[in-house]
Amino acid sequence: MSSLLHKYGVVHRIATTYHPQTNGQVESRLLEDALWAHRTDIELCCGCLPxxxxxxxxxxxxxxxxxxxxxxxxxxxxxxxxxxxxxxxxxxxxxxxxxxxxxxLRKEFRVGQKVLLFTSRLKLIAGKLHSRWDGPFVITNVFPYGVVKLKDEHTNNTF
Known part of the structure; x- marks a missing residue:
């Protein structure tokens, strides 16, 4: 088979079925179908055809x-x-x-409640086994819109 392909100058490449990047015919056919679906589909946000x-x-x-x-x-x-x-x-x-x-989920905090603080800085530090939580901290004051004042039990620092 390879000698026949070589004789006629055919480059044989294996293509995955319905894989647009390796088969231009499939890409052309699937692109038409996708565009037709987009053009005839009613837009969900406004309820009209484009x-x-x-x-x-x-x-x-x-x-x-x-x-x-x-x-x-x-x-x-x-x-x-x-x-x-x-x-x-x-x-x-x-x-x-x-x-x-x-x-x-609405969280309601009370004074004296113990909480853990999420450490977002650990995304920059590599390591799977590091805990992403600090604490425990004690809530000393509750403000509107979920804002709280925390106190570290070990160092007595508030923030």
Missing amino acids: TGLSSAVKHCNLDYDQVGKQRQFQLQELDELRLEAYENSRIYKQKVKKFHDQQI
Whole structure:
């Protein structure tokens, strides 16, 4: 087989099935499918097709009165479409915010409670076995929005 390929000057390369980087035909076909799906999919945030948000004049009409009325109608439709997209976007953002807020665990701290402090500086220091937590610390004062004043039990330093 290799002598036949060599005779005709064919470079034989093994390609993985449906792997776009090694097979240009697959890339071309999959790219078309992906672009078609993107162009025809309703945008989740605004509830409209991407092509529906753009305005384009399809026919050339030279009757100025009719063209003026038609253009006003198109502008009104475009404004309504834009307002509908803004409203759908606002509703979508509210849903995402509500879901995000449900995932957040609210912590309520009390004076005298012992806590551990997360050490973010350890990301720069190599070492798997280092503890990412310091402490324990005692809460001496609680401020609004989750801000607390801590006291180190061993050194009596507050911060």
